[in-house]
Amino acid sequence: MKSNSQPIKLFVVVAFSCTSLLVSLTPVLAKPTLSSSLSDAYGGLRLRSDAKTTLAQATTFNLPPLPPGPPPGGRVRGGAKRGEPICPLTKPKLTALVPFTESDDSVINVWGQTTVERPSWFFYVPYTKDSPYEVEFVLQDQDSNEISRPPIALPDKPGVIRVSLPSTAPALALNKQYRWFFTINCNKQTISPPTFVEGVIVRVELNPTVVKKLQTTELLKRYAIYAENGIWYDALTILAQMRQKNPKDATLQAEWRHLLGQIHLEDIAAEPILLEQP
Template sequence: MINSRQQNPLILSIISMLLVTLVTPSKSSHYHLFKRISIELFNSHALAQSLPGDIQYTPPDRGAPGATGSGGARAHEKPTILESEDNWTRTRGTAAPPPASIQTVPKQCIPTTPTLLVPQNHLGLTTSSNPTVLWYLQNKDVEIMVFELRKAGEKEPIYAEQLQPSAGIIEMKLPKDKVELEIGTQYIWSVSVPCITEGKRRKISVEAGIQRVAPPPELTQQLSQATTPQQKARVFAQQGYWYDALDTLSTAFTANPNQSTYGDILSLLDQVGLNEIVKKEGQR
């Protein structure tokens, strides 16, 4: 399932799709794009057969310049789960909470812990100043969901947003008038939800890194020759731009829901170790 603000039901022979729009105001009364596209598969085996597809993701060269973020801090190369004392009254501009510690998610919290849709063993790249990020929430029965973005090595977020929980694949476009990633600087983005463990209300946060890079001439040339969104997504994937490839496919799917595009999305997820998400989506 991918999450949306418009409602546009469409039934195909194999999949049934429901586009739903959710409008969530930020603390500054800005309305960002928070999308949810719900997809139910009547025949998961048929969709699973479409996963190999033509799209192939090639990880970027990890030895390339700019391997460290601002201040020499290295951004997360894989998703990290943190647990800290619950503090949901915090807003932008206030002091950061106590340092969180890396934890193994308690069994009772697994259904409500988000999964970030990023490569599991390296830092994802983007060419966009305000990229789109996606995550998966298995269970919508959580009280609150909070998104934050900060520079690597810093505690205070440069952007924070409280969102309405909803199950499935959730897509969030960082607002252009609020966020502008700097080229060569690494950032950490996170999604947090509450969970009750050992009688205490804790905040479980899952975070991953992202870095903006300047598009090389070769990428620009190949994109200019691509005539469809899926072709552009394949160029991004082959060149190692994870966030751009996934965003291009998600946007194309929202505009024109079809099995081929959704198959490419699941194929990308499968290639970076998110096979559990693919399995769950295939069972819907």
């Protein structure tokens, strides 16, 4: 009897150890995939559909210092330049998914960096196409000259939409400030001010060491590299597209909540990500 009891005990210990290891690994496994548009815009990296990427901990977005020159200013939540907007009050409000800072004298600066010539912006829009409202996105250069006004439409339901600079628009120059406006006019018949958000975008170059790392790493880790280097728009675009491809992925959901929480937009994190605008 004694000779049989020891092997049985050994088998139980090994089985329990393997089971514990699998349980400990399960929460950090993800299956990200890469769309063709992401592949074109962010270096051509593709992943097999069964590829698994592990993040040991949530990614930190490192907010860079303000760009040189006059403060960017701007508005991250929907409001009007004068008086009260005529658009219905919603919760959450119209919101730009962009970092912002607030100084001691309550001056808000809304701005972010990109490395691509024709980036994308993301906005939470509380109004739908069933409403008779006009929506507009305008990009201007440092001299207030209009660079692009891509056609966009209100979504089918409230949620986060993506607005991309079209291929026909001029490429963003390096180290230049461009100002963008996203405006919703809820009453075309009056002179009441529309509700809008506003900010600045700057295209920058990463150092060659970081660029090389981006070219040879997995997609989810590329998102982390952009975030850690303060490249907001590129990090957000990668994570948003991965979430669209894998809406039930718990790791991506957690990263999305964590990223938006770092810029004080926790209330937007639970809103759906909708299809890209034309």
